[in-house]
Amino acid sequence: MRSESGKIYRGLTGVSGALVFLRGDGGVAYGEMVEIVGDDGRIRAGRVLIASRETLAIEVYQGTDGISPTGARIRCLGRPLETPVAAEMLGRTFDSFGRALDGGPDPLADDWRNVNGAAINPAVRAYPRDFLQTGISAIDGLNTLVRGQKLPIFSGSGLPHNQLAAQIVRQAQAPGESEGFAVIFAIIGASRDVADLFRRSVEESGALPRVAMFVNFADDPAVERLVTPRSALSLAEYLAFDCGMHVLVVMTDITQYCEALREVASAKGEVPSRKGYPGYLYSDLASLFERAGRIQNKAGSITQVPILTMPNDDITHPIPDLSGYITEGQIVLERDLDRAGIYPPINVLPSLSRLMSDGIGEDRTRPDHAHLSSQLYSAYAYARRIRMLAAIVGEEELAGRDRKYLDFGRRFEREFIAQAIDENRTIEQTLDRGWLMLRELPAADLTRVSAEEISRHLK
Amino acid sequence: MNDASATDAAERRPETVGRAVWISGPVVRADLTANVFMGEQMEVGASRLIGEIIGISGKQALIQVYEETDGMQPGEPVYGTGLAMYIELGPGLIGGVFDGVQRPLNILQRKGPFVEKGAKADPLDPARRWRFIPDAKPPARIRGGEVLGVVPETPVVEHRVLAPPDCSGELVAVAPEGDYAAGDPIATIRTDGREFTVAMAQRWPVKQARPYQEHLRPIVPLITGQRIFDLFFPLAKGGSAAIPGGFGTGKTVTQHQLSKWAEADVIVYVGCGERGNEMAEVLMDFPKLADPRTGRPLMEKTVLIGNTSNMPVAAREASIYTGITIAEYYRDMGHHVALMADSTSRWAEALREVSGRLEEMPAEEGFPAYLATRLAQFYERAGRVRTLSGREGSVTIIGAVSPAGGDFSEPVTQHTKRFTRCFWALDKDLAAARYFPAINYLESYSGYLDDVAEWWRDRHDPQWRELREQAMRLLQEDDRLQRIVRLVGEDALPDEQRLIIEGSRLLQEGCLQQNANDPVDTFCRPEKQLGLLKAILHFVVRAKEIIKRGAPIHRIREMPARESIVRAKDKIPNDKPELLDDLMAGIDREMDALYAEFQKVR
């Protein structure tokens, strides 16, 4: 971290949870960064939460263990929490504050940025409509992601969201842009296993040179988790809007982030809202997710794929609920599909990419894309209904037409949704495969695709 | 006298009234050295951030700050403006994009793509000249709200420059026709022996409703071009509607649809705590889309307020007031204005957040006890009125509500329900089934049915109300039958009942569903709306006769006419209503044939 001389205070009036209090004298700003040196001599970073003449309240990022009221020294840095940004940070691994975690030297910063960033002026945003290929059929075909979008993965504990995220990172490419994507991973509150999984998967695929990782381990202090995604996004903004790169930011696990926020809020004694989460959870998540986007007359883009695990698989839980209110759709993983051995276990029915319709079609993906995906969607929706019915009345009782749908549903899951963890399908392959699925359905039912499309693709 | 004193105060530089002593997020406490009043607009700290007094006790004031206070230190000065939280009104609002405290975002973008705190710019471009054409001749008596002259603000919006609402007296002088800046004086009014100069640009305190002469009954429907609303749950000009729905159910698409197609002279769109990309979408589409009435780009009648979810939360609270004040201002010129607020829940959450910082006693779900009052005050500002100048104008409010977990029992939905007369309930299951608009027709209602029935009767069809009732009955019967179907399957029902299910399905597919992305069906004129509805009901009536004669239901389902009805919404353009007659004739032809067939069978 950058050091700077500043005001120094000795002694505290109190310590509580992640907060310390001391007598102020006016010269310290709200939001300013400080360093707290405990009796143990360790330096911790902190931020001013209340600045007043009489008292300063400081949030301490690396925990308050080992701090005593008499032994503590506080040094004010006269600036907000900043993080280094540099193009050379790609290929490296950092902690929440941008310090090297891979044994290498700390990065040589091109610039230092306020981790909170600033809101993109809505009037200069460019509406996202350029296709981003993930190589995953359930996404590219039916829930297309576009550059500048924020599309979360709603998962459940034990489901393979991390594998899926790693696969997206390995495969993501912007057709027409040769150099592909820069990828930034914000790993929040993860075990060392999970962090390793990402690292290895990225290394093995040779994608490492275009990937930067920010890691906050499960045993790091909770307050630090609030900084991890912000440092990652600050680098993303630099790469996208200063260096003109397309940046994909994967953040996992947002649920861990929200729990840290709840923990810190309750330590501050704030009035909780639903399920103990603070009333500003929506605004706080928005301050992360809204950092996705494109800017007029700038080449780069930031696309976000946040991953969250729904507590109890409950989509109405405040974390998925509020995320859904901010993001532009969602990819939903389903336990039943996972149990049936389908990877990735994406249920396309509750999944939705809200920016899809403007990002596909002629010149973007393929002219038949919209109709085909709508046809597949409605056929699969019907197949799932029939499957439920069959569970009650028995498969034999079904009419011939309905049995065809039952078969379609199975094939669709096994051959279209499912793919190998190292299988990277082009959009052409995905769409052709989609047409293949429609083969066995009654011709009269294919009302969402045109006759011309049928004769062209269904041969 | 609000405006006259406003002009006075504008001349005063804001003066130091105290110093900040306690700073925490959007709330600052200041020690006072001079007098301030509740609701006074302030400039806070060295970077002069916009703030408002929200509490005074003894020599200390509580200030809500509309920008990020990061970097502010105790001891920084606090300035008073002597004015209640105000915005600037005048030509140049239309086509503009503003944040919650009316900073012009399209001007601020010159300073870079990010909104930096403390960034300032005049809401009304001081360099821009407007053609002012006088419409009052001095000397004359003039009352507040009367027209001094007009400015062609855009090709479709005539901006009427009004005498400040509470400034009546003698009109001493009016500027001759010519080009003026918004701030130039264009008239002089003498009142109580003092002379006031009046400019096109005027200030108004946002939390105060603008006065009018008389409240009028909302008897004219706001035609939206959306069948589910116009035919089933109509909104009136000057009315209010709530659109509650979980995420992804279609609140924003609906509000965009209404902004594009509703028969309003002016649209005020408030993006309150929502997505930046949605504002970008409006800014991309509206300059290109043509207003169905005038054929001119929609942007020429639209004011955008964009305080996205990542912009300061206190300014999000202000955005609603900024929007409604602009709406009232155009109403006072005699325009019909529609205001969209997406989403009022984010506004309520902003109230909650600030209230929490003040450590106020929370009521339900952490919301402050005054939530209901604030919502009521907002929706009360809707109305069809006789303006001070005797014209008719209206403000219609359409507020989106984003209930937590999609559960309508939460406080914001419940209170909003009390203060609005249309309730357009969006349904998660319908949206998940890609049934759009995902309006639950059994849960939704309109309190304006009786009010607008006459208009429909006189303008379009004496049967409007009867057709609607007939259709609603069909939907309700279907709902009742569906409960049985869930237990025993559809095949178990007699054909008369299956026809009801079939009829309801046809009504939904052929009329209630309307794809916002379809180039033809995105907007549907009243004539076509009625034509489709009549064709469907006629189909059901005729089919009933035939079923009675023993025809099996599948013969009805397989009729080509059924298919033609479903496709008609996308296939029949608004300007070819005669095709609806063909549709009707086609139904009769096929029904006659089928009827004859089963006549013989008997």
Ligand SMILES: Nc1ncnc2c1ncn2[C@@H]1O[C@H](COP(=O)(O)OP(=O)(O)OP(=O)(O)O)[C@@H](O)[C@H]1O
């Ligand atoms: N009338 C419609 N026609 C076609 N598609 C629609 C319609 N209404 C909604 N949709 C679809 O539903 C998606 C979500 O709609 P919308 O963005 O309006 O939801 P919302 O209720 O505003 O959600 P949030 O609360 O998260 O903002 C759209 O992207 C679109 O795909």
Ligand SMILES: [Mg+2]
């Ligand atoms: Mg919305």
